[in-house]
Amino acid sequence: MEVLMMEMSRENDASKQEESITQIVCHEDGCSPKASQTDIGRKLHKNADMNSSPSSSSHEEELESAMEENERLKMMIKQIQENYKSLQLRFIEMLQQGSAIEGAEEEPELVSLSLGTSPTGSKKDDQKRTTTDINGGLTLGINPRFPSHENNSELPKEEDREEAVVAADKSQVKRARVSVRTRCEALTMYDGCQWRKYGQKISKGNPCPRSYYRCTVAPGCPVRKQVQRSVDDMSILITTYEGKHNHPLPVSATAMASTTAAAASMLLSGSSTSQPLGLSSAVELNGLSFSSSLHDNSRPPSFPTITIDLTGSPASSNYISSRFTADFPATPRFPPANLNFSSPVAEVLPSVWGNDQFYQTLTKAITSDPSFRSLISAAISTVDQADQRAESFGQNLMQAAISQSLKDSASYFKGFTSSSSRIGSSPQSSPSPSPFSFSVFNSASALGSDNKEQKK
DNA sequence: CGATTTTGACCCGCGC
DNA sequence: GCGCGGGTCAAAATCG
Numbered sequence: 403m404e405v406l407m408m409e410m411s412r413e414n415d416a417s418k419q420e421e422s423i424t425q426i427v428c429h430e431d432g433c434s435p436k437a438s439q440t441d442i443g444r445k446l447h448k449n450a451d452m453n454s455s456p457s458s459s460s461h462e463e464e465l466e467s468a469m470e471e472n473e474r475l476k477m478m479i480k481q482i483q484e485n486y487k488s489l490q491l492r493f494i495e496m497l498q499q500g501s502a503i504e505g506a507e508e509e510p511e512l513v514s515l516s517l518g519t520s521p522t523g524s525k526k527d528d529q530k531r532t533t534t535d536i537n538g539g540l541t542l543g544i545n546p547r548f549p550s551h552e553n554n555s556e557l558p559k560e561e562d563r564e565e566a567v568v569a570a571d572k573s574q575v576k577r578a579r580v581s582v583r584t585r586c587e588a589l590t591m592y593d594g595c596q597w598r599k600y601g602q603k604i605s606k607g608n609p610c611p612r613s614y615y616r617c618t619v620a621p622g623c624p625v626r627k628q629v630q631r632s633v634d635d636m637s638i639l640i641t642t643y644e645g646k647h648n649h650p651l652p653v654s655a656t657a658m659a660s661t662t663a664a665a666a667s668m669l670l671s672g673s674s675t676s677q678p679l680g681l682s683s684a685v686e687l688n689g690l691s692f693s694s695s696l697h698d699n700s701r702p703p704s705f706p707t708i709t710i711d712l713t714g715s716p717a718s719s720n721y722i723s724s725r726f727t728a729d730f731p732a733t734p735r736f737p738p739a740n741l742n743f744s745s746p747v748a749e750v751l752p753s754v755w756g757n758d759q760f761y762q763t764l765t766k767a768i769t770s771d772p773s774f775r776s777l778i779s780a781a782i783s784t785v786d787q788a789d790q791r792a793e794s795f796g797q798n799l800m801q802a803a804i805s806q807s808l809k810d811s812a813s814y815f816k817g818f819t820s821s822s823s824r825i826g827s828s829p830q831s832s833p834s835p836s837p838f839s840f841s842v843f844n845s846a847s848a849l850g851s852d853n854k855e856q857k858k
Numbered sequence: 859c860g861a862t863t864t865t866g867a868c869c870c871g872c873g874c
Numbered sequence: 875g876c877g878c879g880g881g882t883c884a885a886a887a888t889c890g
Contacts, residue, residue: 600884
């Protein structure tokens with residue numbers, strides 16, 4: 403994986419122009435490189451047809467330059483295609499190698515993003531939650547298979563029930579959570595979804611109450627989140643997600659969902675190996691200092707939890723520390739691990755940091771910086787030495803990265819005609835030029851559920 | 859008046 | 875078995 407990513411970075415550096423072209427078209431066509439390339443081809447062909455019409459001598463020069471341009475673009479496309487094919491081949495090759503190693507070392511496990519509810523659920527739960535838990539396990543992230551019918555609360559399709567049976571049959575049903583720490587003055591941080599509060603509790607050791615929310619985008623959605631302020635720093639909001647959306651998500655929510663899915667995937671992948679993530683490395687990226695280290699939690703949570711820490715370091719207001727941590731129950735199956743990122747530019751980050759901006763930064767970092775990719779891939783490769791599902795984390799992450807890059811580029815080009823969609827419209831937005839000055843692709847949705855949650 | 863929040867009660871798992 | 879703590883339920887209160 404690392405080699406692959408490094409290779410990708412080299413090729414990315416070598417053809418930045420090509421990237422920008424493909425990204426724009428790719429965004430329109432649904433992220434398929436093949437589709438985008440054929441689209442370019444169609445456009446080029448169309449241009450050629452237009453240019454072939456009778457023209458004056460002055461037009462002939464234009465025609466000639468246009469033809470040259472077309473040739474250049476064709477060459478670019480060809481190169482992109484070759485790069486894409488070679489990368490694809492290498493990726494498949496590495497996947498096969500990885501699975502071969504796994505087969506020798508470990509028994510095959512359920513390859514799924516399912517995070518699993520406890521098979522020993524109570525009878526009451528069984529009765530009450532036929533619509534929410536029947537999926538056979540709470541899972542994190544987007545599930546495109548579910549249509550957005552109004553009868554979402556009905557029983558899931560046969561395939562999903564089969565999946566549930568498979569998951570239940572596996573005794574190693576796991577339950578994982580993705581926790582996001584962020585500095586936020588609001589009651590909850592914005593994540594693009596609609597939430598309804600269903601409970602509040604004072605937890606031990608923290609005077610701040612913990613609030614319980616469930617997703618209300620679709621009836622029967624099993625996704626829940628817990629929101630609680632940190633006992634160490636009241637300005638830090640800890641949001642813990644659990645479950646998988648059974649409905650299409652708003653555009654603004656996909657970043658969070660895909661990231662939590664990826665994080666959960668990595669978490670579960672790591673949970674199947676007895677080898678801890680013994681990472682200790684650091685890289686510099688666009689003013690961000692990314693580092694990884696072993697996580698040392700004195701009190702591990704009862705469920706495997708991965709933490710994305712976006713808070714600034716209390717030691718220095720100039721530093722923001724963004725880190726991935728994975729907390730596991732005190733069992734050998736859940737080795738502790740984390741990735742730790744920090745940056746000396748916290749002052750430019752708004753308190754809305756923790757919404758799409760983080761994911762854009764993360765994914766941008768992955769797509770643009772080889773050293774950061776190396777760090778991520780090192781983490782991934784450490785995990786996937788024993789479990790191929792770690793590959794899905796890498797794929798998810800890269801997919802999210804690519805997807806976000808496309809959105810970024812689309813927003814960037816839209817910005818030439820309109821600047822109203824920038825996050826700068828928010829009173830909490832970051833000041834202008836900074837490495838984190840990203841566009842928001844759906845500003846309207848940014849006024850969604852959180853405002854509702856803050857209204858009282 | 860419907861949607862949402864609040865809050866006490868209840869359930870359940872876990873440790874002793 | 876008992877107590878504790880986390881999580882959920884559901885009726886009442888509140889909001890728009």
